[in-house]
Amino acid sequence: MKRTKLRAIVLACIIIFLSGCAKSEQKVETQIFAMDTLMTLSVTGSNAQEACEAVQALIVELDGLWSVTNESSDLWRLNHARGEWVSISRQTLSLWEEASALSSRTEGALNPAIYPVVRAWGFTTGEYRVPQERELAALLEHIDISYVQADTQNTALRIPADMQLDFGAVAKGRAGGLAAELLREMGITSACLNLGGNVQTVGSRPDGTPWRVGLRDPLGEEGDYLAILSVEDQAVVTSGGYQRYFDLDGERYWHILDPESGYPARSGLLSVTVVGPSGTVCDGLSTALFVMGEEQAVEFWRGRADLIRNEEDFDLILVREDGSVVITEGLESRFVLTTGYEDTRVEVVTW
Numbered sequence: 001m002k003r004t005k006l007r008a009i010v011l012a013c014i015i016i017f018l019s020g021c022a023k024s025e026q027k028v029e030t031q032i033f034a035m036d037t038l039m040t041l042s043v044t045g046s047n048a049q050e051a052c053e054a055v056q057a058l059i060v061e062l063d064g065l066w067s068v069t070n071e072s073s074d075l076w077r078l079n080h081a082r083g084e085w086v087s088i089s090r091q092t093l094s095l096w097e098e099a100s101a102l103s104s105r106t107e108g109a110l111n112p113a114i115y116p117v118v119r120a121w122g123f124t125t126g127e128y129r130v131p132q133e134r135e136l137a138a139l140l141e142h143i144d145i146s147y148v149q150a151d152t153q154n155t156a157l158r159i160p161a162d163m164q165l166d167f168g169a170v171a172k173g174r175a176g177g178l179a180a181e182l183l184r185e186m187g188i189t190s191a192c193l194n195l196g197g198n199v200q201t202v203g204s205r206p207d208g209t210p211w212r213v214g215l216r217d218p219l220g221e222e223g224d225y226l227a228i229l230s231v232e233d234q235a236v237v238t239s240g241g242y243q244r245y246f247d248l249d250g251e252r253y254w255h256i257l258d259p260e261s262g263y264p265a266r267s268g269l270l271s272v273t274v275v276g277p278s279g280t281v282c283d284g285l286s287t288a289l290f291v292m293g294e295e296q297a298v299e300f301w302r303g304r305a306d307l308i309r310n311e312e313d314f315d316l317i318l319v320r321e322d323g324s325v326v327i328t329e330g331l332e333s334r335f336v337l338t339t340g341y342e343d344t345r346v347e348v349v350t351w
């Protein structure tokens with residue numbers, strides 16, 4: 001009897017010791033190439049390795065659904081269905097619903113049907129060219145998203161045969177948001193996911209202080225940060241002309257297009273950063289507000305209470321062509337210029 005008791009105590013001690021070991025914090029950093037970009041995942045927690053692998057699997061799965069070039073993706077099948085209904089995943093339907101809502105809220109500045117125009121400029125293949133005005137005008141006849149039909153009961157979409165969708169402006173934001181959700185479900189309280197410039201944070205840094213996200217100088221080189229932003233549990237998403245472009249005859253042409261003209265959006269801004277809890281909202285709005293320009297972007301931010309649900313509230317950082325910066329008041333205490341950029345003019349916009 002005594003021996004059994006002793007054995008039980010020893011066993012209990014071993015279990016406690018092992019679970020103590022398992023609970024020790026682990027920091028895991030991984031890089032993956034997905035969604036046409038290099039992604040860095042940094043996760044801390046007792047199950048960091050497992051959580052990191054789960055996030056990788058999720059991103060690969062989403063890439064498989066939303067790639068415009070992979071022939072088995074939901075988007076490819078939809079874009080090649082010649083006007084027929086296409087059965088898609090819940091994730092794709094849900095992203096379509098959010099992208100189309102953001103498109104209406106931004107009065108079409110975000111247009112998930114702009115793909116044929118993006119392709120005409122060569123931004124999908126890297127075979128860059130400047131399309132003729134007539135060619136652009138003809139393509140712009142087919143970007144009206146009101147022709148897209150959704151069947152929520154059967155999880156299906158139908159687009160006219162002459163239309164094509166592209167989630168390039170929202171996919172990384174949505175992937176970051178879903179990845180953060182997954183990490184929180186797995187008990188992770190500290191992670192920073194950098195999905196090619198779309199940053200999504202979970203909780204704070206392992207030492208409890210806020211994450212510090214560098215804001216790229218759009219006039220500088222890769223690795224030049226003009227400011228540092230402190231965030232917790234938020235997404236920080238930037239759209240900028242410097243991210244993908246080509247130069248021809250002294251002109252720079254970038255990948256963010258104005259759906260009204262079909263030309264790269266030249267609104268006087270070099271980059272737009274949106275900070276908020278929803279990765280999809282931040283991503284969709286960073287593209288849309290880049291198209292809209294400073295005045296309309298600030299107006300949109302001031303009127304956001306009517307347009308965006310509370311949990312999707314956001315703040316902005318706009319970098320103008322002259323290098324000066326506009327930030328909205330929610331960021332004032334969390335935004336610090338870096339060494340070498342102390343003389344940058346920063347205007348704070350209030351509500």
Ligand code: AMP
Nearest residue numbers: 109110111112168169239255256257287
């Ligand atoms: P982002 O980097 O999030 O600003 O998204 C830019 C990508 O979205 C481009 O590479 C295009 O594939 C696509 N795109 C370009 N202009 C627009 C637009 N006005 N609305 C929606 N998607 C766009």
Ligand code: MG
Nearest residue numbers: 169283284287
């Ligand atoms: Mg975007």
